[in-house]
Amino acid sequence: MRVFYYCYGSAHSSVVAAAIHLGLLPSDRIPTSAEIINLPRFDRTKNHEIGTPFYMGEDEHGNEIYILGLGPDRDIISKAIYSLLTLLGYPLNCILLIDALAPVHPVTRLGGFLSRRLGWVRVGRPLVTMGVKWRYRELLFIVNTTKGKIKSTSSPGKEKLTGLP
């Protein structure tokens, strides 16, 4: 199974969600600011990289975890991805697109805009971290729900995945 956590720019909420999924961030407490900032690819994606999927790692069950930035049209693009893969004959139970932007705090959005769009990293990054900590439990809930979804579809998905190029 391939899991894509997507947000606006694949710099913040998708990175945190992927990190929770991979066990890089704790699931029993709210992480410290240093833990969040030191995550790979956190607040690093540049504007021209939006839309490019980035590989984050493999979870304990062998599922590949990716992050993806879909800009302002994320609903349309996620629908288009499913539509295209269906047309190409790819089994849809092998792919999961998860919206990680929905629970994001407005402070994170503001911080993300300042850091990524305007390049004011010193101002934006602490705001992003603060917002992520405030909405950490919601992100945790999304990841746990995703893990549940994977469990319910994992066995047929894995069988089909082995036949792919």
Place this chain on the structure above:
Amino acid sequence: MLVIYHYYWDATLALLAAIIHLRKIKFGRKPTTEEIQHLNNSLPVVNFQKGIVYPLGTDESNNQICVLSRGKNPKIMVNALLGTALISGVGEKVFFVDTDQVILQNKKMISMKLLCVLARFGMCSSYFVGKSNAIYLDLTNLVQSQKEILSLLCLKKGEMQ
């Protein structure tokens, strides 16, 4: 190969590009307004739903021709679709063509954009495309050049195999 004509501004242009590609209209002739209207009505889907890839037919090289209504930013969409398809092992079979570039490259851009905004509300689109020789020629050139690129790509793939 899957050839996707994607658009934000005008569905008729993308539809027309796909039809030119499929040779339902012969090259070198401007279609009449009635002809476009008839084509619009004869196809199963007239109002393309955003984010859904609609297959319209297969061309002479066995490429499947599709139309996709997308959001405003073509780069993000192409990156995301191609990226996920490549990761899934099927990305080499997809080819994207942005039909909006015909509008954006045209000298009368502001008036074209205005007409396309009207077209988004289902007004005057067919009339505008049918009457505008420049747009039709640009579109024909675009499809022809993309077809050449496509055949080169297929040739290269064949050589590699």
